[in-house]
């Protein structure tokens with residue numbers, strides 16, 4: 331695992347020893363295993379935990395992350411969505427036509443990017459299964475915009491920090507095994523809002539294909555990076571303006587996070603009336 335991650339960092343020139351690294355940590359096996367691996371490889375990495383306000387699940391994940399960081403004396407910050415922004419993911423999801431996971435995903439991207447201000451690189455724990463399933467979803471819907479943005483490294487552009495995914499060669503089962511072998515306690519419960527998560531459904535399908543044709547996930551994902559991505563404008567910089575509400579990067583007038591937040595905060599008032 332450590333060699334695979336080191337090779338991925340090297341091959342995709344993700345970062346060097348001088349870079350200031352921030353890792354998004356969720357309390358799950360992938361991000362904690364990656365924190366452990368990067369530390370073992372000699373990198374100094376701070377963690378950022380996003381408290382999404384998903385009941386017990388969020389509280390437990392936070393405890394596990396704090397315990398991990400304390401046991402290794404790692405620096406960790408917390409962004410508390412309900413406290414800092416006034417709404418939780420369940421609240422936001424209740425008022426949207428989007429799925430809970432879509433609202434959650436865009437919120438996490440926004441908050442992680444904000445948290446990474448002052449860092450050179452934002453590191454995430456997306457693994458082979460996550461990326462192969464996401465790619466399959468984007469191909470099934472021919473979402474050419476997302477296909478053009480799926481890459482092991484997303485370079486920094488105005489307002490957006492550089493993002494890297496060092497776990498893309500490692501399967502979910504391997505990060506689980508690594509965590510157990512390294513004595514890492516991680517959140518084993520699934521998020522209660524996961525029902526309807528498209529990526530999870532596609533992961534199950536990909537696992538069936540992998541059983542019949544071992545290696546197919548790797549071939550699919552890395553074949554895309556090597557021979558497919560260029561056809562979807564990979565590497566072209568998105569044209570971004572500034573959000574009228576928060577000033578963050580956006581392709582529209584007001585960014586998706588501000589629209590979600592405004593709607594979530596306004597909802598209870600509507601109910602009261």
Ligand code: SF4
Pocket residue numbers: 419430431432434435521522523524527
């Ligand atoms: S399952 Fe969905 S709602 Fe739950 S943490 Fe993951 S993305 Fe967010």
